[in-house]
Amino acid sequence: MSKVRDFIDSGILNEYCLGLLQPEEVLEVERMARLYPEVQKAIDQLLVSIKPSDLQQDIANKGLKGQILETLGQLGEPPVFDLQCLPLINVYSDSEQWQRTLAGLSPAPEFRNLYVYPLRNHDGVEQFILWARHEIRPERHHDEHESFLILEGECECRIGGETVRLKAGDFVRIPLKVEHTVRVVSPEPVKAVVQRVKL
Template structure:
C-alpha cells in the first residue's frame, strides 16, 4: 500500500479545497502538501476541476436582477434618511396615469443620465406589494412568475409584451396584467425609453 496514494484517495483533499476541513485537518493537509509535491499537484487538479464544473453550470442572472437590487438599496437608503412611507394605489384596469403623479413628477424619480437598459425606482413596498417606476430601453428577456402577479401601467413610450407567443402592443395609459405561470417578455417599440408603473403582488 502506498500511504501517499491512500491519503489522496481518502477524500480529505476535496474537503480541504471546499474549506470543509477542521483546523487540525487543514494544518495536516498543508503539511502533507508541503512535503509531497504529488499531494500539492492533486489539490491544484481538484481546484481546477471544481472551477471548470462551476463555469460549465453557471447560470446567467436575469437582466432585471441588478437594477432591482440597486433599486432596493436606494429605497432602503431613502427610508433611512427620513423619506415617509407611501402607499401607491393598486394597479387595476381602471388605473390612470395621473393616479401616480405624486411619485413620477418628483425630482428624484427621473431617469438617471447614466442609466443602463433597465432603471428602477421603488415608490412603495409592503411584504405583499412592491410598486416601482421602471424605465426600459430595449428588451426584458423572458421570465415566468409562479408566486406573484405582475401588472403594468404605461406612462411614456410604447412596448410589446409577449405572453406565450401572443403580442400585446401597449401605449401610454394602457394597463396590462401578466397571468401566473406564463412565459412573457417586454420589448420597447418607441424611440424613447418605455416608462411604466410596475406592481408585483404576492399570489
C-alpha cells in the first residue's frame, strides 16, 4: 500500500485535477484510480475542493503556453489528429491543431441555440464538438469529469459562485458536483471540444 500512498502524496493528483498533465500521465492516473479506490477517493476530494479561482490561474498560465507554441510554430504546424484516435484534451491542448483537425465539420445552418457533433464515445470517454449561440443551462456532474477547450468565440462560464471569461484557446476543467453554466458573449457562436470522462 505504500506505493499507492506515495502516488497520492506525489502531487500528481493535484496536477491531474488542474489539467496540467501530459496525456500519458493522465492515462496513468486514471489507471491507478480504477485499480485503487483510495486514489479515486483522493481525486474526488481534490476536485470538490478546487475553487474556480484555481481554474482562472490555469487560464492565466496560458501566456507561457502561447509563447512556447509560437516558438514551436516556427518549426512547422503539428499534423491534424486522426479522428478515429483523438487525444484527451487538457490545459496543454493546442486549440489551433484541434481547429485544423475539425475544419471540415460544421453545424446545421439554422440551429437555434445548441448543436452537438459526436467525436468519440467509448472506454468511458465522450468527446464532442459543441456550438452554442446563447447559453447552456445549469448542470452538474456526479459521475464524470467534464472539461472543454474553446475553439471559437467567447463566453462566460459560471462555476459555483465565480464567473470565468473564456476565449479561443482557453481550457477549463469543471470540478465534480459543482453547478456550472455558460453564456455566450461574442456575436458568433462558441465552438468548443467538450470532454466527459467517467469515474
